[in-house]
Amino acid sequence: MKxxxxxxxxxxxxxxxGCITTQTMPDGRTKISVANPLNANAAASSQGNxxxxxxxxxxQPSQSNPPPGQGNKTVDPARWKAAEAKVKAAxxxxxxxxxxxxxxxxxxxxxxxxxxxxxxxxxxxxVTVFGLPxxxxxxxxxxxGEQWGYASVVPASLExxxxxxxxxxxxxxxxxxxxxxxxNLKASPHRDQPSLxxxxxxxxxxxx
Numbered sequence: 536m537k538x539x540x541x542x543x544x545x546x547x548x549x550x551x552x553g554c555i556t557t558q559t560m561p562d563g564r565t566k567i568s569v570a571n572p573l574n575a576n577a578a579a580s581s582q583g584n585x586x587x588x589x590x591x592x593x594x595q596p597s598q599s600n601p602p603p604g605q606g607n608k609t610v611d612p613a614r615w616k617a618a619e620a621k622v623k624a625a626x627x628x629x630x631x632x633x634x635x636x637x638x639x640x641x642x643x644x645x646x647x648x649x650x651x652x653x654x655x656x657x658x659x660x661x662v663t664v665f666g667l668p669x670x671x672x673x674x675x676x677x678x679x680g681e682q683w684g685y686a687s688v689v690p691a692s693l694e695x696x697x698x699x700x701x702x703x704x705x706x707x708x709x710x711x712x713x714x715x716x717x718x719n720l721k722a723s724p725h726r727d728q729p730s731l732x733x734x735x736x737x738x739x740x741x742x743x
Contacts (some may be wrong), residue, residue: 542585557710557732579702600727608655608656608657609656609657609659610642610656610657610658610659612659614638614641614642615642615658615659615662617638617641617642618632618636618638618639618641618661619641619658619662621638621639622639622642622672622674622685622732623662624686625666625674625736626664626672626685626686626687626734626736627664627665627720627736628685628713628717628718628719628736629702629714629715629717630716630717630719631717634646634647634676634680635647636702642656643674649679650679651675651676651677651678652675652676653673653674653675653676654672654673654674654675655671655672655673656671656672656674657670657671657672658672664687664689664734665696665699665700665734666699667689667691667695667699668689668690668691668695669687669688669689670687670688670689670690670731671687671688672685672686672687672688673686673688673696674686675686677739678739680737680739681739682737682738683718683737683738683739684735684736684737684738685735685736685737686707686733686734686735686736686737687733687735688725688731688732688733689731689734690730690731690733691731691732692730692731692732693711693722693723693724695732696711696722696732696734697711697722700713700720700722700734701713702722703718709723710722711723715736717736717738717739718736718737718738719736719737719738720734720735721735721736721737722734722735723733
């Protein structure tokens with residue numbers, strides 16, 4: 536009796552684990568198939584692992600903030616308002632802004648630190664330089680400040696910029712020019728979009 540009970544338990548276990556399958560033959564007989572329980576468990580484990588891998592989405596590489604100068608960035612209106620007068624004076628080549636000014640450092644991360652730096656920003660709508668609307672701004676300093684520039688892109692012709700900024704064509708050059716108290720103010724058509732004009736105040740080693 537004890538042997539029969541153990542046999543019944545073993546058969547029941549095999550049935551639950553899918554190791555014994557039954558199939559009715561055409562002549563009415565029942566075919567019983569017994570699979571190796573180790574193979575059955577391995578197959579079930581493999582299927583479970585595959586399903587788990589499919590359920591977990593592939594991890595995406597983290598995207599850190601691009602360094603300054605790696606594309607235009609619309610600035611926060613509040614930060615721009617705090618630094619607008621100082622940046623505008625630099626763009627119009629009237630005076631430098633202070634790299635360590637809190638308003639400038641909030642607008643331009645890394646300002647005042649050593650090393651080459653460059654920022655490309657898109658100011659809020661309504662910002663003007665020499666009365667012309669500004670589309671984008673590029674500010675840079677290289678060689679620990681020995682070379683610097685403040686540039687703005689405006690949707691206006693070179694003639695309109697020359698009139699507004701009081702520029703004249705420099706002999707033998709394609710750009711227009713005016714020397715100021717802090718550097719050289721130049722204007723030239725945008726390299727990729729001729730309908731735009733770049734106004735740049737620059738100075739340092741390149742202008743020596």
